[in-house]
Amino acid sequence: MKAKAIVAVAVPVALVGAVAAGTFALTGMNVQKNTADPASGGYAEVQDQPGLSGDLVATHIETWYHPLPWIGKEIDGVSCPDLAAVQNAKITCTAKSGSTQVSVPVSVVEVAGDAAPRVTWKFER
Structure with a gap:
């Protein structure tokens, strides 16, 4: 009789642990990183410095x-x-999400190169 009670408790605990681990893993998906290569186009000059065009950033976002x-x-x-x-530029x-205005923060994570740099940037959901 005691063995059945242990199994009855172990299964729900295992399920809660699996759900918690899955939720923790998905939390990292609320930030999306992208890298733009100079060959891909979409560059703009921002205050006399190279940068990415707002249209390129908007298209990626x-x-x-909402891939999931x-x-x-x-x-x-x-x-x-x-x-x-x-x-660290931001x-x-x-x-728009329906009739609600949504703000999407964007920041530069890494820049490699000078004239036409490879830019890694992220946005948050």
């Missing part, structure tokens, strides 16, 4: 903002200012 239906909101009409290719993009 609109495409990747249970994370984030579905958005459209994304608009971003140009993003300077400077470590901008805020705007979008």
